[in-house]
Amino acid sequence: MKTEQLLGRRIRELRKARNLTQEQFGERTGINYKYLGAVERGQENPTVKVLEKIARVLRVDLRDLFAFDHLEQDSKTLKRRIAQLIEGKDQEKLQKAAKLLSALLE
Structure with missing residues (x-):
């Protein structure tokens, strides 16, 4: 930008x-x-x-x-940041993150 x-x-x-x-x-x-x-x-x-x-x-x-x-954060940067946050997390935390994102985005 x-x-x-x-x-x-x-x-x-x-x-x-x-x-x-x-x-x-x-x-x-x-x-x-x-x-x-x-x-x-x-x-x-x-x-x-x-x-x-x-x-x-x-x-x-x-x-x-x-x-x-x-x-200045564009969508590409934000997507990368979200990927970094979930990287290396266990199954339980990933499921919680998925539920949270679904609730926010639906």
Whole structure:
């Protein structure tokens, strides 16, 4: 995933955690909400000044906008992680894991 997309997802995540609509976010930052929406979708590359305004309204440090490691995991990585978790487990634990996954995914 591109950095612009990860940054946008992180901004959206922080905005939603503060229960702000894009319109409210735009009002508080002084930035057009349509532009902010494009930033959140990774379609715009904001300047440092814009990022500073965003960080101020979200009450985070500028560097926190780039804390998106948790967003970077794609499905292939997640599948690999699940396989690592069950590797070498005994039959009983595998059955429990299968039941748990079935319950979560059905």
